[in-house]
Amino acid sequence: MALANLLLAVSCTLTTGIHQATPWELRLAALSDILHLGQRSTLLQRSSFVRNLDYLIKFRVCSAYPADAPFEVLLNEVTIQKELEYKSCFEYTGDLHPGDNVNFKVAGLASGSFTIDKLPQEDATLVLVVYRHDRASMALSFMSHVFAKLSGPQVALLDAYQGTASSLVEIQPEDEEESAETLRFNSVMALDEARYKVLLHVGNHKEEARI
Structure with missing residues (x-):
């Protein structure tokens, strides 16, 4: 209680005008600064070892679909490749998330969609191949593969x-x-x-x- 009254008195004195601090008040101010610095230092230490791990995911999309018209490839609603020709590939290294849809269009019309189920928790290359479902239709099918993290x-x-x-x-x-x-x-x-x-x-x- 005495310390609380002393701090209150110091506060009141400082708000009334110019005040010459006593050695005891200076020691209290220094102690307060040290306590606040210690609190800030502790918070910085606690947050410094928590960080997000960013994995490099290469997403390679290839067309094995025999057709004259190229595909437009969209990640959800955003175009990531304007023209994907037959027997060609491209790589996308932007953000990918489980549940993303890779959509294919021809001449602006939806042709098929592939949903990314889950992503590896390490650097990896994902391959998605679009091909013809059967000889009797124009429907799309997909094959996918995740290359293992090997040195060779x-x-x-x-x-x-x-x-x-x-x-x-x-x-x-x-x-x-x-x-x-x-x-x-x-x-x-x-x-x-x-x-x-x-x-x-x-x-x-x-x-x-x-x-």
């Missing part, structure tokens, strides 16, 4: 073909003609860092690409 390269082989012909895919190092390995459709393979040839066999026809 990876290859995902997704089958978007709707025909009846059978095919075989092989991969081999560019400088080794006798060491080809067969790739399974809808699978992922981790590779050593190198240049590779990918061979597609359809009957007697063969196509080659390099990665």
Whole structure:
């Protein structure tokens, strides 16, 4: 109570005019400043170790849909790619959230939509491939894949073909003609860092690409 009365007296004295502080009042003011500084320091320390972790999510969208007209791709209602051509891809590195819809339009008309269910809690590359649902309709289907966080390269082989012909895919190092390995459709393979040839066999026809 004595301390409260003293502080009240100091306050009243200071509000009435110029006042020459006594050594005791100066010590009280210094003690008050130290207490407030300690409180501010504690708050700063408590907030300094709480921070948001920002993961780098690369969202790669590819079209395996055979059509002359390109897709317009929207994330919810915002266009993120004006023209996505057949056999082409693009990458989006903006904000993504679970529940976001990736919408596809052709000539301004809605064609299909893919909903992002959940996102990995680490740096990752998400791949979304749009392709034709079947040969009898124009409907869209989607395949998606999340590449694991590995130090080396990876290859995902997704089958978007709707025909009846059978095919075989092989991969081999560019400088080794006798060491080809067969790739399974809808699978992922981790590779050593190198240049590779990918061979597609359809009957007697063969196509080659390099990665």
